[in-house]
Amino acid sequence: MIIGVPKEVKDHESRVGITPAGVRALVDAGHKVLVEHNAGHLSSFPDDEYQAVGAEIVGEASAVWGLADMVVKVKEPVAKEYGYFREGLVLFTYLHLAPLKELTDTLLAKKVTGIAYETVRDRAGSLPLLTPMSEVAGRLSVQVGAAYLEKEHGGRGVLLGGVPGVPPGNVCIIGGGIVGTNAAKIALGMGAKVTLVDLNLNRLRELDDIFSGRVYTLASNAYNVERAVCEADLVIGGVLIPGAAAPKLVTKTMVSRMKKGAVIVDVAIDQGGCIETARPTTHSDPSYEVDGVVHYCVTNMPAAVPNTSTLALTNATFPYVMKLAKLGAKAAILEDAGIAEGVNTYEGHLTYKAVAEGQERAFTPISQLLSK
Ligand SMILES: NC(=O)C1=CN([C@@H]2O[C@H](COP(=O)(O)OP(=O)(O)OC[C@H]3O[C@@H](n4cnc5c(N)ncnc54)[C@H](O)[C@@H]3O)[C@@H](O)[C@H]2O)C=CC1
Numbered sequence: 001m002i003i004g005v006p007k008e009v010k011d012h013e014s015r016v017g018i019t020p021a022g023v024r025a026l027v028d029a030g031h032k033v034l035v036e037h038n039a040g041h042l043s044s045f046p047d048d049e050y051q052a053v054g055a056e057i058v059g060e061a062s063a064v065w066g067l068a069d070m071v072v073k074v075k076e077p078v079a080k081e082y083g084y085f086r087e088g089l090v091l092f093t094y095l096h097l098a099p100l101k102e103l104t105d106t107l108l109a110k111k112v113t114g115i116a117y118e119t120v121r122d123r124a125g126s127l128p129l130l131t132p133m134s135e136v137a138g139r140l141s142v143q144v145g146a147a148y149l150e151k152e153h154g155g156r157g158v159l160l161g162g163v164p165g166v167p168p169g170n171v172c173i174i175g176g177g178i179v180g181t182n183a184a185k186i187a188l189g190m191g192a193k194v195t196l197v198d199l200n201l202n203r204l205r206e207l208d209d210i211f212s213g214r215v216y217t218l219a220s221n222a223y224n225v226e227r228a229v230c231e232a233d234l235v236i237g238g239v240l241i242p243g244a245a246a247p248k249l250v251t252k253t254m255v256s257r258m259k260k261g262a263v264i265v266d267v268a269i270d271q272g273g274c275i276e277t278a279r280p281t282t283h284s285d286p287s288y289e290v291d292g293v294v295h296y297c298v299t300n301m302p303a304a305v306p307n308t309s310t311l312a313l314t315n316a317t318f319p320y321v322m323k324l325a326k327l328g329a330k331a332a333i334l335e336d337a338g339i340a341e342g343v344n345t346y347e348g349h350l351t352y353k354a355v356a357e358g359q360e361r362a363f364t365p366i367s368q369l370l371s372k
């Protein structure tokens with residue numbers, strides 16, 4: 001198979017889909033890998049490291065996309081990449097289609113097989129290709145939030161850890177999954193008071209055990225969410241319903257009642273965000289203010305630390321890349337139910353139910369298409 005690795009073009013997206021270690025394994029297995037010039041540069045993987053393990057360095061993105069059977073990326077394609085789509089192309093990357101109708105339309109019209117990292121499942125039913133980036137983003141969310149709480153950055157001037165005689169900052173984390181747990185670890189480490197809100201009571205029980213009672217846990221309902229966000233200095237959004245647009249749990253009214261100079265980091269913004277006042281921002285222009293509350297809603301937070309993030313992401317994605325290359329997409333989807341869960345678009349059909357429901361479109365199960 002010919003595998004293409006383009007340079008990412010989304011704002012400040014500095015990760016890369018395959019590292020030289022992955023190229024080496026693919027080339028050893030008899031595949032050809034085309035890497036766009038400087039694709040790995042910002043993750044500290046220069047062209048010569050790829051070349052040394054057998055990659056062909058290609059100057060133009062159009063050639064990488066045009067010659068490859070499968071393109072392996074990091075982020076969802078942006079509009080200027082849509083022109084590269086063509087029938088039969090396999091695209092393996094984050095897609096986040098629920099809030100992205102135009103991208104969905106184009107993948108369907110061009111009959112691209114779109115396999116989304118964020119909906120691939122493992123045998124335990126978890127999301128192995130989302131987890132590493134949620135670990136990074138969860139940890140980063142507290143770092144970023146702490147910085148925005150500084151007066152200089154528009155915040156209310158609260159030090160999360162407090163000092164003797166002055167109480168610590170109050171961090172409210174909505175969603176106690178991977179993002180939430182990692183955010184809680186860092187916030188506790190900094191000495192903050194941490195409240196974790198989740199709908200799943202068993203998850204709250206686990207969190208209570210994991211943190212030995214050092215976090216406050218709250219069942220998710222509008223009353224509890226409102227009270228928790230109004231008391232918070234920093235609110236972190238980490239809710240997920242896989243593949244679907246995130247529910248807006250913090251309303252505009254709740255935001256208007258928050259402390260002036262409080263900070264919101266809505267990590268769930270890649271799925272549309274769980275805060276009503278959140279809108280996607282970029283690393284170039286990451287924050288804005290609503291009702292005196294600073295909002296940070298960057299859709300590709302892990303790109304801030306690309307060396308760590310690329311290594312963490314590709315540790316998880318590479319076994320799937322290898323399987324798709326070895327078997328071809330169709331056979332890999334048939335053989336691996338977890339990869340089948342990742343298929344969002346196939347031969348012009350929308351094959352992920354939560355995306356179809358969110359966009360009010362027709363849904364065709366992948367099993368129905370492949371059993372034909
Ligand atoms: N902006 C960025 O750069 C990044 C964004 N993300 C996003 O962060 C979000 C969270 O990801 P993970 O932590 O991996 O998901 P996860 O599935 O591990 O956790 C989500 C949690 O939300 C909880 N939840 C669902 N409905 C809820 C409700 N109504 N109230 C309270 N909690 C509720 C679930 O019970 C679960 O514990 C996803 O949208 C993911 O794509 C992840 C990495 C980077």
Ligand SMILES: CC(=O)C(=O)O
Nearest residue numbers: 133270299300301302
């Ligand atoms: C998961 C995601 O949105 C990211 O890593 O950019």
